Amino acid sequence: MAETIGVGMLGAGFIGMIHSFALRSQELVRTPPSLLPRLISLADLDEPARRRCQERFGWQTAGADWRAPAEDAGTALFINAAPNHLHLEPTLAAARAGKHVVCEKPLAPDADTAFRLWSETARTGVVHQCAFIFRFIPALKLFREIVQSGQIGEVIHFRSSYLMSTALEPGQPMSWRFDRAVAGSGAIGDLGAHHIDQARCLVGEIAEVSALGKTQVPERDGHRVEVDDAFVAIAKFANGAIGTIEGSRIACGYGHTGRIQVDGTKGSIKFDVERLNELEIADGIAAGFRTIQAIRAGHPFADFWFDGGIQGSHPIGWTECFAHQAHHLLTAIAGQGSVAPVAATFEDGYRAAEVCEAMLRSWRSGRRESVTYRGLAG
Numbered sequence: 518m519a520e521t522i523g524v525g526m527l528g529a530g531f532i533g534m535i536h537s538f539a540l541r542s543q544e545l546v547r548t549p550p551s552l553l554p555r556l557i558s559l560a561d562l563d564e565p566a567r568r569r570c571q572e573r574f575g576w577q578t579a580g581a582d583w584r585a586p587a588e589d590a591g592t593a594l595f596i597n598a599a600p601n602h603l604h605l606e607p608t609l610a611a612a613r614a615g616k617h618v619v620c621e622k623p624l625a626p627d628a629d630t631a632f633r634l635w636s637e638t639a640r641t642g643v644v645h646q647c648a649f650i651f652r653f654i655p656a657l658k659l660f661r662e663i664v665q666s667g668q669i670g671e672v673i674h675f676r677s678s679y680l681m682s683t684a685l686e687p688g689q690p691m692s693w694r695f696d697r698a699v700a701g702s703g704a705i706g707d708l709g710a711h712h713i714d715q716a717r718c719l720v721g722e723i724a725e726v727s728a729l730g731k732t733q734v735p736e737r738d739g740h741r742v743e744v745d746d747a748f749v750a751i752a753k754f755a756n757g758a759i760g761t762i763e764g765s766r767i768a769c770g771y772g773h774t775g776r777i778q779v780d781g782t783k784g785s786i787k788f789d790v791e792r793l794n795e796l797e798i799a800d801g802i803a804a805g806f807r808t809i810q811a812i813r814a815g816h817p818f819a820d821f822w823f824d825g826g827i828q829g830s831h832p833i834g835w836t837e838c839f840a841h842q843a844h845h846l847l848t849a850i851a852g853q854g855s856v857a858p859v860a861a862t863f864e865d866g867y868r869a870a871e872v873c874e875a876m877l878r879s880w881r882s883g884r885r886e887s888v889t890y891r892g893l894a895g
């Protein structure tokens with residue numbers, strides 16, 4: 518019998534459902550982690566939402582108060598899948614109660630809060646993971662491995678765009694995503710944070726940014742909207758590479774498009790989230806691009822689901838990536854690995870928050886802004 522770990526979770530909305538799926542799938546994957554999750558305690562203010570999630574995924578208890586999953590004696594892992602302004606207090610309460618913690622991205626609405634969440638969690642000694650899910654997409658894991666192997670030479674240029682149309686309808690109701698006090702920013706923190714984290718994985722630290730934001734729908738349900746519906750940014754990396762990052766929730770016709778490209782001195786690689794299992798790679802100036810699939814046996818995560826051989830050559834989907842992420846965390850909690858560098862820690866969440874905030878500063882100031890990262894004392 519495998520050992521188990523009690524899990525508590527705050528938030529039964531969109532991403533809380535996916536985390537629940539990821540937890541439940543652990544005992545079904547080809548190589549289950551040595552710690553199997555038990556879904557003990559779920560909290561969400563919205564009664565129908567928490568009941569739906571409880572019934573579908575089998576959470577033992579469900580209530581409105583986040584203190585139950587964060588502080589309940591029966592849980593040893595707390596997942597924070599709530600809106601951004603609720604990331605700090607419940608996550609810190611759980612860490613102080615000795616629970617390992619996962620927090621959704623962006624780690625916090627602003628860099629100061631993200632720093633506090635990282636530094637105070639680190640002091641407790643618990644395992645912490647920030648849910649930058651792109652790190653668990655097979656093709657992007659392969660992308661990172663190819664860049665790190667030196668195959669495309671020195672990285673000189675990063676470019677990405679993350680496009681959705683979720684905020685284009687002016688009649689769409691006000692939600693926490695449009696409220697600066699809750700979300701911190703709009704497309705910058707929601708979409709940009711993912712690609713900032715990928716830029717850090719594929720290229721290195723961002724040193725300077727210049728950004729513009731756009732609020733297309735300035736009022737929703739009589740509430741003023743003060744966050745960006747879309748942004749464009751240019752970035753200078755500490756290693757001298759340059760980059761562009763753009764994100765939009767008002768890009769008509771785009772469902773969930775995330776393009777990430779890196780040019781090196783010996784080759785270039787392209788990825789698009791709409792083709793989740795593929796990379797396009799050029800190995801030289803005259804080579805042109807060829808498509809490689811990140812689903813062959815031996816490629817990242819194929820062995821996770823399939824029995825190898827020809828069975829190992831099947832595509833993997835978005836939701837399954839959350840199972841990879843949960844498996845990685847449970848393995849680290851079991852003492853058989855570490856969260857970093859494959860997954861993001863709260864330090865990575867904090868560093869992305871500094872870049873988001875520098876973009877917001879630049880939008881306001883009209884100037885290029887430096888990004889300064891704080892470290893932990895002692």
Ligand SMILES: NC(=O)c1ccc[n+]([C@@H]2O[C@H](COP(=O)([O-])OP(=O)(O)OC[C@H]3O[C@@H](n4cnc5c(N)ncnc54)[C@H](O)[C@@H]3O)[C@@H](O)[C@H]2O)c1
Pocket residue numbers: 527528529530531532533560561562563566581583598599600601603621622623648649650707
């Ligand atoms: N990793 C990803 O790809 C990804 C994707 C979507 C969302 N997210 C992140 O996940 C978080 C949640 O996003 P979502 O899309 O699930 O939002 P959502 O609005 O669908 O769900 C949030 C849930 O939190 C509940 N809630 C709000 N305040 C509460 C409180 N005080 N106590 C208890 N419950 C409360 C709401 O009732 C709602 O059910 C955000 O930080 C978001 O940025 C990450």
